[in-house]
Amino acid sequence: MEHVVTRFAPSPTGFMHIGSVRTALFAFLWARKNKGTFILRIEDTDKEREVAGSVAHIQESLSWLNLTWDYGPQMSTPFGSCIQSERLPTYHAAARELIAKGYAYPDPYSAEEIDGFRRAAQANKEVFLFRKHRPKTFSEWDGKRPLRFLVPEIKRYEWHDEVRGDLSAGEEALDDFILIKGDGYPTYNFAHIIDDMHMGVTHVMRGDEFISSTPKFLSLYDALGIKRPKLVTLPPILREDKTKKLGKRDGAKDLLEYRKEGFLPAAMINFLAFIGWHPGSDRELFTLPELIEAFDISTIQTHGGSANEEKLLWFQHQHVKHLSDSEYKAAVMQSVFSGKEPENEERWNTILPLVRERAALSSTFTAEIDAGEYAYFFTAPEIDITLLPNKNSTLEVCRTHLKKILEILSSSDFSSVDSIKSAAWDYASQEGRGDVLWPLRYSLSGKKQSPDPFTIAHVLGKEETLARITGALNQIHA
RNA sequence: GGCCCUAUCGUCUAGGGGUUAGGACAGCGCCUUUUCAAGGCGUUAACCCGGGUUCGAGUCCCGGUAGGGUCACCA
Numbered sequence: 001m002e003h004v005v006t007r008f009a010p011s012p013t014g015f016m017h018i019g020s021v022r023t024a025l026f027a028f029l030w031a032r033k034n035k036g037t038f039i040l041r042i043e044d045t046d047k048e049r050e051v052a053g054s055v056a057h058i059q060e061s062l063s064w065l066n067l068t069w070d071y072g073p074q075m076s077t078p079f080g081s082c083i084q085s086e087r088l089p090t091y092h093a094a095a096r097e098l099i100a101k102g103y104a105y106p107d108p109y110s111a112e113e114i115d116g117f118r119r120a121a122q123a124n125k126e127v128f129l130f131r132k133h134r135p136k137t138f139s140e141w142d143g144k145r146p147l148r149f150l151v152p153e154i155k156r157y158e159w160h161d162e163v164r165g166d167l168s169a170g171e172e173a174l175d176d177f178i179l180i181k182g183d184g185y186p187t188y189n190f191a192h193i194i195d196d197m198h199m200g201v202t203h204v205m206r207g208d209e210f211i212s213s214t215p216k217f218l219s220l221y222d223a224l225g226i227k228r229p230k231l232v233t234l235p236p237i238l239r240e241d242k243t244k245k246l247g248k249r250d251g252a253k254d255l256l257e258y259r260k261e262g263f264l265p266a267a268m269i270n271f272l273a274f275i276g277w278h279p280g281s282d283r284e285l286f287t288l289p290e291l292i293e294a295f296d297i298s299t300i301q302t303h304g305g306s307a308n309e310e311k312l313l314w315f316q317h318q319h320v321k322h323l324s325d326s327e328y329k330a331a332v333m334q335s336v337f338s339g340k341e342p343e344n345e346e347r348w349n350t351i352l353p354l355v356r357e358r359a360a361l362s363s364t365f366t367a368e369i370d371a372g373e374y375a376y377f378f379t380a381p382e383i384d385i386t387l388l389p390n391k392n393s394t395l396e397v398c399r400t401h402l403k404k405i406l407e408i409l410s411s412s413d414f415s416s417v418d419s420i421k422s423a424a425w426d427y428a429s430q431e432g433r434g435d436v437l438w439p440l441r442y443s444l445s446g447k448k449q450s451p452d453p454f455t456i457a458h459v460l461g462k463e464e465t466l467a468r469i470t471g472a473l474n475q476i477h478a
Numbered sequence: 479g480g481c482c483c484u485a486u487c488g489u490c491u492a493g494g495g496g497u498u499a500g501g502a503c504a505g506c507g508c509c510u511u512u513u514c515a516a517g518g519c520g521u522u523a524a525c526c527c528g529g530g531u532u533c534g535a536g537u538c539c540c541g542g543u544a545g546g547g548u549c550a551c552c553a
Contacts, residue, residue: 009553010553011552011553013552013553043553045552045553046551046552046553048552049552049553107551111551114551118550122479125479125480126480127479127480127481127549128549129549146551148551164483164484167482167483168482169481169482170480170481170482172480172481172549173481173482173548173549175549177550178550178551180551181551182551183551185551187550187551187552187553188552188553189553191553192553207547208482208483208484208546208547208548209546209547209548209553210547210548210553211482211483211547211548212481212482212483212547212548212549213548213549214482233483235484236483236484236546236547238545238546240489242545242546243545243546244546245546245547274490274491274502275490276490278490278491278492280492281492281501282492282500282501282502283501284490284501284502284503301490301491302483302484302485303483303484303485303546304483304484304545304546304547305489305490305491306489306490307489307490308489308490308503308504310489310503310504311489311490311502311503311504312503313503314502314503314504315503317516321516355515356516357515357516357517358514358515358516359515360515360516390512390513421511425511428511428512429511432512433511433512434512434513435512436512437511437512437513438512438513439512440512441512441513442513447513447514448513448514449513449514449515450513450514451513451514451515452511452512452513453512454511
């Protein structure tokens with residue numbers, strides 16, 4: 001069986017967003033599924049667009065999602081550096097080879113001259129093709145002029161894409177494109193092909209913006225006698241308004257923002273996997289190992305779609321639910337309490353499992369804590385007496401019920417939620433659950449919304465519970 | 479504009495000649511050990527248009543239309 005090698009090859013021009021990380025995920029999944037190799041390669045050949053800190057940001061984003069790479073920056077590999085700017089001699093050697101074969105030549109024109117050609121073509125409503133201006137004779141390449149590829153054969157190219165099927169493009173897609181720029185750095189078109197060859201990449205997975213330049217790549221493969229890797233085109237991710245491909249400048253969100261908001265890596269991964277792929281069944285919940293198992297190139301989507309944050313939130317809820325209490329606590333401690341143990345830790349340990357359904361996102365949870373949403377677990381709440389009665393009930397009825405409940409709970413066992421519940425249940429059922437339980441819950445929490453009264457009573461303990469009921473009763477009298 | 483890609487509920491999608499066009503999110507309704515959340519049940523909602531091929535077309539072909547991409551010393 002073929003040893004599968006995939007790579008994720010971002011340029012360090014800013015943060016990672018959903019679109020770029022989805023590409024990384026698919027390449028990762030395919031490598032892992034086939035017990036292959038996953039390479040992180042940094043394509044930093046455009047020094048002007050480079051943004052400081054991008055490489056670290058990319059690595060941190062992938063690490064957060066547990067997308068581990070076998071080879072990457074600062075690692076020793078059989079093929080040298082994974083950073084393109086550190087591989088310049090490799091590209092120059094390949095360039096010399098092409099020159100020797102007669103497939104490359106230095107560009108003799110100035111930028112202004114080329115601009116002139118382009119404008120003239122536009123004026124004639126023609127597609128600008130550099131090869132129409134190819135010089136008759138070539139000078140020696142001094143390494144300072146841009147080096148161009150000499151397209152060996154102008155023809156219609158047809159190729160197979162693992163996702164899109166048979167594709168083709170005509171002669172207009174073929175041109176004498178730049179291999180090495182004036183600054184000595186290679187272009188993407190050249191560098192990625194040389195690297196993929198040296199790194200043994202078997203599957204090139206990338207977005208569909210590269211379909212139109214594929215004939216250029218194919219003619220270069222031919223000129224260099226390279227066996228074509230399998231081409232796997234991933235569907236584009238559009239913005240939510242679907243008017244444009246998702247991009248950094250077009251409202252895409254920094255992936256690490258999601259971490260800040262408290263999304264679980266597992267939820268993010270699961271969400272990402274379903275943008276442009278499906279498992280061939282109705283199942284939607286997958287962990288990363290399960291995705292590796294289920295993933296397949298044959299079920300990658302052909303058409304583009306947009307990412308839907310509501311669905312992401314749903315995945316988050318699902319994955320939070322499957323966390324053990326200690327895993328949930330760890331996640332909350334990390335993002336809510338910045339890894340530090342909070343005050344009243346013991347009590348938080350009790351509270352966390354109770355509120356996790358309504359606090360799936362730790363940023364929401366943090367905001368709720370800041371707003372005092374859970375303060376009643378620690379200190380007696382303010383009671384607004386007009387909110388004490390259940391709807392269509394009266395303060396007088398409340399008083400009766402609370403007095404009775406106080407009496408019942410005074411002699412009850414508080415060792416479990418169930419023991420408290422069973423003590424009060426008969427009375428509540430008999431008298432009308434809403435009329436009894438609403439005032440009880442409200443006098444304990446002071447909130448219109450909270451967990452049920454038995455759960456709260458259990459957390460508070462017998463003494464505090466009885467004190468709060470008494471407090472509510474005193475307010476009624478006053 | 480040339481070339482290329484794509485087209486099923488609002489969204490993500492299943493389906494590959496004969497289906498009551500299935501699932502999920504969102505919406506709506508109901509249920510539950512008060513409320514909120516979660517959960518359960520139910521429900522609204524789609525084959526871009528026009529021609530072919532065929533006994534029969536979301537499904538195959540052609541043409542429109544729409545959306546996206548690409549035409550750089552960016553990747």
